[in-house]
Amino acid sequence: MNERKLLLDIQDLTIHYETEAGRVRAVEHLYLELGYGETLGFVGETGAGKTTTALGVMQLIPSPPGAFKGGKVLFEGEDLLAKSEAEMRSIRGGKIAMIFQDPMTSLNPVITVDKQIAEMIALHRDVNEKEALEQAVQMLDIVGIRPERAKDYPHQFSGGMKQRVVIAIALACDPALLIADEPTTALDVTIQAQVLELMKELKRKYNTSMIMITHDLGIVAEICDRVAIMYAGRVVEYADTKTLFERHVHPYTEGLFNSIPDLGEDQEDLKTIMGLMPDPTNLPTGCSFHPRCPYAVETCSRETPAFVEVEPGHKVACPVRAAAGKNGKERAS
Amino acid sequence: MTKNGTLVEVKNLKKYFNTKRGLLHAVDDVSFRITKGETLGLVGESGCGKSTLGRVMIRLLDATAGEVHFDGEDILKYSPGKMKELRKRVQIVFQDPYSCLNPRLTVSELIAEPLIVNKVFRDKASMNARIRELMETVGLAERLETVYPHELDGGRRQRIGIARSLALKPEFIVLDEPVSALDVCIQAQILNLLDHLKKEFGYTYVFISHNLSVVKHVSDRIAVMYLGKIVELSDYKVIFTDPLHPYTQALLSAIPIAKVGSKRDRIILEGDVPSPIEPPEGCRFAGRCLYRQDRCTTETPELREIAPDRFVACHFARNLKRGGK
Numbered sequence: 001m002n003e004r005k006l007l008l009d010i011q012d013l014t015i016h017y018e019t020e021a022g023r024v025r026a027v028e029h030l031y032l033e034l035g036y037g038e039t040l041g042f043v044g045e046t047g048a049g050k051t052t053t054a055l056g057v058m059q060l061i062p063s064p065p066g067a068f069k070g071g072k073v074l075f076e077g078e079d080l081l082a083k084s085e086a087e088m089r090s091i092r093g094g095k096i097a098m099i100f101q102d103p104m105t106s107l108n109p110v111i112t113v114d115k116q117i118a119e120m121i122a123l124h125r126d127v128n129e130k131e132a133l134e135q136a137v138q139m140l141d142i143v144g145i146r147p148e149r150a151k152d153y154p155h156q157f158s159g160g161m162k163q164r165v166v167i168a169i170a171l172a173c174d175p176a177l178l179i180a181d182e183p184t185t186a187l188d189v190t191i192q193a194q195v196l197e198l199m200k201e202l203k204r205k206y207n208t209s210m211i212m213i214t215h216d217l218g219i220v221a222e223i224c225d226r227v228a229i230m231y232a233g234r235v236v237e238y239a240d241t242k243t244l245f246e247r248h249v250h251p252y253t254e255g256l257f258n259s260i261p262d263l264g265e266d267q268e269d270l271k272t273i274m275g276l277m278p279d280p281t282n283l284p285t286g287c288s289f290h291p292r293c294p295y296a297v298e299t300c301s302r303e304t305p306a307f308v309e310v311e312p313g314h315k316v317a318c319p320v321r322a323a324a325g326k327n328g329k330e331r332a333s
Numbered sequence: 334m335t336k337n338g339t340l341v342e343v344k345n346l347k348k349y350f351n352t353k354r355g356l357l358h359a360v361d362d363v364s365f366r367i368t369k370g371e372t373l374g375l376v377g378e379s380g381c382g383k384s385t386l387g388r389v390m391i392r393l394l395d396a397t398a399g400e401v402h403f404d405g406e407d408i409l410k411y412s413p414g415k416m417k418e419l420r421k422r423v424q425i426v427f428q429d430p431y432s433c434l435n436p437r438l439t440v441s442e443l444i445a446e447p448l449i450v451n452k453v454f455r456d457k458a459s460m461n462a463r464i465r466e467l468m469e470t471v472g473l474a475e476r477l478e479t480v481y482p483h484e485l486d487g488g489r490r491q492r493i494g495i496a497r498s499l500a501l502k503p504e505f506i507v508l509d510e511p512v513s514a515l516d517v518c519i520q521a522q523i524l525n526l527l528d529h530l531k532k533e534f535g536y537t538y539v540f541i542s543h544n545l546s547v548v549k550h551v552s553d554r555i556a557v558m559y560l561g562k563i564v565e566l567s568d569y570k571v572i573f574t575d576p577l578h579p580y581t582q583a584l585l586s587a588i589p590i591a592k593v594g595s596k597r598d599r600i601i602l603e604g605d606v607p608s609p610i611e612p613p614e615g616c617r618f619a620g621r622c623l624y625r626q627d628r629c630t631t632e633t634p635e636l637r638e639i640a641p642d643r644f645v646a647c648h649f650a651r652n653l654k655r656g657g658k
Binding site: 189192196197218220241255256260263267271277 | 486517518528546550583592594601
């Protein structure tokens with residue numbers, strides 16, 4: 001029961017971009033686990049390295065300027081970084097699929113939607129064109145688009161419907177892992193609710209493992225089993241959703257929660273995090289968060305915090321708060 | 334004419350756009366008033382007309398019909414000269430801090446622009462003093478004076494936009510999605526800043542946003558828009574605890590809440606917002622409404638006050654019954 005089988009196990013992943021302004025440390029010694037059938041919320045602000053991590057898993061980092069500086073991406077036990085481009089090409093879209101943020105730009109405007117889905121199916125399965133198109137129409141049906149719209153072009157669909165088409169493409173080959181990069185950010189709330197409902201339902205049906213990249217903790221609460229909080233290229237806290245929402249330990253996670261206006265009660269001021277995200281070409285020494293951290297002690301500026309388990313399945317990269325948490329269970333909410 | 338501290342009164346305001354496919358009803362017969370010192374939140378989904386309404390209210394766009402009274406006078410009848418005078422008292426902050434600033438001006442030049450255009454100062458020294466004061470007010474460090482916008486993050490750029498709007502000491506500011514392009518932490522910093530400015534200088538805000546939790550945090554009253562119409566207008570607390578319009582109910586239930594296990598009955602609306610071009614007779618929301626009756630498709634519901642300070646545009650508010658479709 002405790003033996004959780006891992007589909008994806010990222011160990012010590014480091015990705016840098018070499019730019020004129022210097023070395024951008026986009027992902028630094030990142031650890032991440034995803035079990036079969038799980039949905040992982042991957043949370044952080046712009047520039048935290050969420051998308052780079054996702055592209056790293058897909059081996060889609062443009063190189064140059066991007067470069068893998070170390071680590072492993074174990075997918076079904078095999079290191080993706082050791083795969084050849086030809087092997088990766090069959091994995092991409094087949095075993096691992098990705099949904100991008102903006103449905104308006106991820107579809108080809110001059111090809112009908114059924115053909116765009118069929119293209120994916122024909123690439124990865126041994127089917128002829130006619131069978132691929134038939135399966136494409138079935139996929140459209142699964143995501144709630146009527147078959148008579150199969151011959152329509154993307155511009156004839158609304159934003160929410162386009163994102164459904166993108167989801168249909170991603171799920172067409174029954175991937176083991178689906179990476180969704182802010183899939184609902186470009187959509188209105190009522191349409192977002194429709195798309196999230198669809199994704200939840202599809203997950204129940206097909207048991208696809210999913211990484212949900214988002215900056216919205218509300219979406220995480222709704223759809224994710226586990227959460228990883230990312231800051232300046234590292235995962236700073238990792239736990240199951242309930243634990244993270246009720247007993248988060250890392251000061252950055254705490255700041256993130258305090259920044260969201262509460263719908264339930266009135267607040268005078270929002271407790272924000274001081275300052276700004278650090279420049280990724282010039283990260284602070286020690287813990288990257290220490291210049292903004294209200295709990296920082298002298299050692300924080302010298303020692304890079306280890307990513308340690310504070311309770312089973314709950315890892316935190318902050319020795320100061322982790323030690324405080326052990327002494328007493330009480331915490332400011 | 335100014336009744337119990339009303340600063341702005343909008344009466345039957347309409348803004349139609351001529352498009353190739355017909356008349357687009359962006360704002361369609363909207364009436365409400367804003368009290369001095371209050372923040373009115375304006376929420377709705379993309380295309381509902383909230384930004385157009387914000388712009389027509391301060392005459393950045395000319396209205397098709399209706400009246401906008403500012404301090405008792407109808408500004409839609411103002412001459413260009415009078416309008417220029419009014420512009421000092423009425424300001425706007427735009428959504429995208431990346432595109433609303435001239436990339437070739439430095440921070441201090443950007444903030445100086447409204448002061449120069451309106452010839453506020455005769456000598457350079459007092460203008461520079463005012464610029465420095467404004468930068469301090471919005472929390473921009475003095476060393477940033479000579480920096481260009483592309484060197485700054487979104488939060489700081491938005492602070493420049495706010496400083497520009499404050500430069501002429503306005504009374505009324507339209508904030509058009511001022512934090513939508515920002516990350517949560519920066520968003521919280523800007524929201525706090527806007528709140529402090531209001532307390533210090535007594536501004537009246539219209540806060541336009543699609544983010545309901547942000548709107549609730551800043552507003553005194555909230556107006557919900559759907560397809561060019563205000564469907565509900567109430568106190569910010571009441572609208573969240575007891576929404577009366579079916580659209581408000583669905584909108585509120587659709588917000589993902591950052592709490593684990595918050596069980597709610599989510600209302601998933603079917604379909605999309607219909608086109609605002611030549612909208613059909615009757616209630617604009619009828620096509621997606623769970624409680625639709627025959628009357629809804631023929632008769633347009635007026636925004637009526639069904640309790641003190643609670644306005645709803647629904648024939649069956651407080652009396653909703655799931656109709657057989």
